[in-house]
Amino acid sequence: MGVRDSIKRVDAYEKVTGAAKYTADLMPAGALVAKVVRSTIANGKVVQFDLSEALAVPGVVKIFTCFDVPDIEFATAGHPYVLDKAKGDVYDRRLLNERVRVYGDDIAAVVAVDEVAAARAARLVKVEYEEYAPILSVEAALAPDAMPLHPGVRDTNLLGQSSYRIGEGTYEEAKHSEPGLVEVTGEYGTQTVQHCHMETPQSYAYMENDRIVVVTSTQIPHIVRRVVGQALGIPWARVRVIKPYIGGGFGNKQDVLYEPLNAFLTQQLGGRLVKLELTREETMACTRVRHAIHAKVKALARPDGTLIARKLEAYSDQGGYASHGHSICANCVTMFKQLYHDQRVTEGDGYTAYTNHATAGAMRAYGIPQSDFITECLMEDLADKLGMDPLELRLKNCMPQGYVDPSTGIHAYSNGIRECVAKGRALFGWDEKRARYAHETGDIRRGVGFAMFDYKTGVYPISLEVSNCRMFMNEDGSVSLQMGATEIGQGADTVFTQMAAETVGLTEGNVHIVSTQDTDVSPFDLGAYGSRQTYVCGMAVKRTGEILKGKVLDYASYKLKKPAEELDTEADWVVRRAGREKLLPIADLALEAQYSRDRAERLFAEASIDCHENTISTGCTFAEVEVDIPMGRVTVLRILNVHDSGILINPKLAEGQVHGGISMGLGYALSEELLYDEKGRPRNDNLLDYKLPTAMDQPDLEAAFVELCDPSGPFGNKALGEPPTISPAPAIRNAVLQATGVHFNTLPLSPQKLVEGFVQAGLIKEVGPNV
Amino acid sequence: MFKTLTMTVNGREVSIPVDERESLADTLRNRLGLTSVKKGCEVGECGACTVLIDGEAFDTCIYLSLWAEGRSILTVEGLKSPTGELNPVQQAFIDEAATQCGFCTPGLIMSAVEIVGTGKRYSREELRKLISGHLCRCTGYDSILNALERVVEQTYKHVGHEGEAPGPAGHA
CATH class of the missing domain: 3.30.365.10 (Aldehyde oxidase/xanthine dehydrogenase, molybdopterin binding domain)
Incomplete structure (x- = not known):
């Protein structure tokens, strides 16, 4: 119970039964379909459109072009608003752009009654450009x-x-x-490279009275609300954003993508329901x-x-x-x-x-x-x-204990980098393998490589760090937990549940987290990014839970006629602080508190955190590779990440974050690269030609941890979500160096690049006519 | 043009009008409300829309609905027992934390049901190949493979005992 326990994910049942609803699953029937018309040049200007053929397609409702949108430039980054606009994000795009800057830029939008009509009309929009060299x-x-x-x-x-x-x-x-x-x-x-979250960006929008509702697959609902307001030039609270379950984000949905355009389209169509779903190709090329x-x-x-x-x-x-x-x-x-x-x-x-x-x-x-x-x-x-x-060189020079970044003032309140190296070194058998592969010869060679990293936790002091949490106790003694922070697959809802249970003194089954964020209802938060939520939003859960627990104990004191200081809560009970004797089920207390004719009281709490702390996570990767020199192929035989992320709230989920991060790192190292031709047109914007790792492309992934308690973290914890993806690529590159002696200095280590490198190094002597 | 499609979906016969250009993924999602069938690429690359058609796993985004005429379709919604108990594959996914964002999960579970349904024992390497038509960006596949190994082993033991009863023939 509580933190440090590998409880099952609170959303697992919903997800394995297909009951979990994502944006497209909630789409009401009868939505109009929006399709973005995209530029077929990378640099230039739209001179004019000929919409006649497109408008003639049966089912087309309306076509909006870059000449129809408000004269407002906006910024899309999922950053907190900055009061001094000069220091904030750059406002450089419109809902639809006349000045084209990327191949596939948003220059017009077709709205039609169905997908086929929208797609057909979008293809028939004729555009005259003034084209510049990309x-x-x-x-x-x-x-x-x-x-x-x-x-x-x-x-x-x-x-x-x-x-x-x-x-x-x-x-x-x-x-x-x-x-x-x-x-x-x-x-x-x-x-x-591209994020390749499995759910492409999806949204739908409609109006309720004079307000626009946008349901969207985002990591940052409150920021989306603000940017939609800015882009349309309307008060921000005229926008309501709802975020259901989302199918991954990895930062792509930490940007305001098409929500403003979707909101504009419903606004222009009298509040009619309009959906805007991106294809995989659009996601890869145009987000x-x-x-x-x-x-x-x-x-x-x-x-x-x-x-x-x-x-x-x-x-x-x-x-x-x-x-x-x-x-x-x-x-x-x-x-x-x-x-x-x-x-x-x-x-x-x-x-x-x-x-x-x-x-x-x-x-x-x-x-x-x-x-x-x-x-x-x-x-x-x-x-x-x-x-x-390589380990000795790094250990000699790496971040010292008590490190403070001289520019940002960020403290490494805990620093387990040396422990990570020591633990990984032993688990991996580094010294033995390094010696074994010291003199590899022949076409097939092996090597081991290493890389370490550090990563801050959240964004303070570069940006604002705030979070809010709300809890209320139900009559059965359970707690409803509301967060503005978002579950995006990483397990945030589960760890918030554990933190609330720990703080209030409940079992996890008696904490009900509301997974969906609705900016009309949910407490304000900045969202899922910067590996911040377990740290910053965890502080909000902890403070809120403490307030609620205080109210429970106060009521228990009244009811039991004992001083509150002598009481505590534990696993759904009010207990005597000394001796832990069970005194009163919290369920009984909650029912009485709600309905007592002598003292009726709603037990609730809300807290706001303005976090002025940060700390540094560290870790490292050990990789063992086999290189097939003539084939230019690297096979990763073993890969181990060791992380210093403070206390693990849920070790099993922590391991899952590490596995996913390593896998993304393997793609970064070996196979992933978005390619463009000389016109700036993407050449492999699909999952066939852009190679994500499959289950066959990787060995068993190994995760280990060094659990030092970070004194600044609400539960001794610090960043973990992003760090696992940092060090695999250099570790693999360095392993290839040991195996072959060839320094590959750019990613990815694709077969083409490896063969060229080996030819240059004289490791491949005979090059056939087809190579 | 609309045509009437008759098929069995999660044990129930349905007869519905479908556009002849429609994919089975769209029919299941939009006409039957089976939203566990996810669309991640619509070209048969990611596996999120996998269902079983007459017991065999297919990407429904590239399967025309009309091809399903007379066939039996099973989606994740059809896996729970009538009294609400989870299929062992679903339980294994929960126990092994094999779901994160959950978007690839229903498709993977359906492939897992097909794999487990053979009653055979598979090595981890064989399982890697069998699920290589599914992309998952969150888990790195390890927890999914753990879930599969667990349920394949359980099933093999169960089916294996029954299978071994008639004679000493091995099941390797």
Whole structure:
């Protein structure tokens, strides 16, 4: 009972019986169907439309174009509102865009009576464009003569930039600070990938009196409400957002995608019910992707491995619209300085540029998988050059106990990185395997690799961190629990239930969480992102539960005629604090409290948290690979993640988060990449040509934990949701390095890239005519 | 054009008008309210819409409804016993925490029911192949494989005893 127990998911029964309702499952019959008309160029301007053929399709109700929408630009990132607008997100898109910046940009919307009519009409919309050459790299975007894609918000394509220099002097000066320093330089890059949550973005909207209701598959219902209000230019409370179960998000649904357009369409059609469901292809090409980040890095170390200085220059491909923008690159640059300590100086510069690729946004771990690939390739290449064991090099330099980030002030209140390494080293048999694979030869070779990471918990102090919780006690002594925080598959509802049970003194069966968020009813929250909910929203549950428990004890004191201080609650009972003797079932107390003619009282509580804390999670990956050199194929034989995420609220669900994160990391390492042609058109925006790992593509996934109690967490806990996906890719890359001696510096390690690399390294001598 | 389709769905015969262009996924969802049948790609890549047709697992997004004429369809809604007890596969998914967002779950459960229904014993590697037509982005498949192993083993033991009764023949 309570926290630290692997109770079954509270939504498992609903999900295995098919009773769990997702947005499309709730859609009332008779909805009009909206279909977005998408640009067939990546860069340009809509000059005019010819709608005649499209309008002639039977069943078409209306077609709205970019010339029909309000003259309002809005921002879509799922960030808290910032009162000083200049410091907040970039307002750079409209409901439909006349100025086209991505292939598949939203330029018009058809509303029809059914799917077939809508799709047919959308295809028949004729568009005349003024077309410009697409800008398809950060380098091209930042060239002095490059056309600015958003002259209204930036004079150039540089969307954002951030820099730090921590320590003494500069990197260049550090080179000559002492004799005998070893330098490693490198360029490392990560690719564009997509979240591929199994449920595509879905929404439907209608009006109730003068208010717009949007039911949507989102991680951030309260933020969606605000952005719909902003985009339509109406008061925010004229919008009501309802979020049922959602089929995954991974950050893509931490963006306001098509809810504003859907709301606009119902508003323009007199409140008629309109649905807007994206196809898989639209989801992959036209929602959000993970930023591709390319970096130039340098490191200086003493021959014994002591880091003296490092420097990072990171270039992030934003795509056509700002979305989460430079926040992601800034996060990437920040981790570089946190994970390792340089004796003299650490320099970081990050640049984010608009391009005509798909818009990049939040994706699980928010810039840190990119950062970790860069940071951990550099460390590996340094270890390689120094002839040091990669673990020893890292242990010598990694984040010290009591670390405080000098720029953000974030404390690592607990830091189990060394324990993680020690635990994983033993479980994995690192030393033995490393020695065994030291001199591999032949076509099939094995190797082991390692990478570590750190990750903050929530977004304070960069952004606001608030959460609210509401509980009321029913007459049977159970508690109804309402959260604004969202269940997106990660198990939030289950851990909130455990926290409430623990705090109020109930068994979990007597906590009923309301899974659906409805902004008319649910307490305010920012939503599921930043691995924040168990930490920040957990604080709200704890405080609310404490208030409610106080009321229960107060009533018990009245009824039992004993001082409240002598009483406690435990497993559905009021008990004597000393001795734990059961005194009164909470069910009896609750019934009497509600209906007593002497003292009737509704037992309820609500609390608001303004969280001014953060802490740092750490962990690492150990990977063992077999490389088939002629085939250019990497098989992962073993992969182990060890996490320092504080106390685990539900160990079984924690393990599930780690498994899912490793799997996503495996795809990132080996097979996933969104490709674009020279026109900026996506080439593999479907699940056949874009390779997610299947059950056959991975070994058994291993998860281990180091449970240190973090004093800042409500239950000793800290971030876990995103971190598991951070370090698998560099660990696999580093394992391939040990196996083959070849440094692959960009992701993914696809067969094509591996074969090219092996040919270049002379490991493949004979190349046949078809290769 | 609309045609009348007659099929058995979760043990009950239904006769309904369907558009001849309609997929079985849409018919089951929109005309029969069986929303456990999820649509994740609509091209037969993700497996979320899997149901059993005459005992065999199919992606219903690429299965025309009219092909189901006279056939028997089983969806997750039809798995519970009349008194509401879960199918052992469903219970195993709960016990092994094999569901996270839950969107791929009904389809996977139907494939699992097909696998378990053979009464055969499968290695973990064989199970990996058997479920490779399903994509799951949340679990990394491990918990799903654990659930499958558990229920396959239980079933094999049960069926295996009965099967072994007539003679000493092995079941490997």
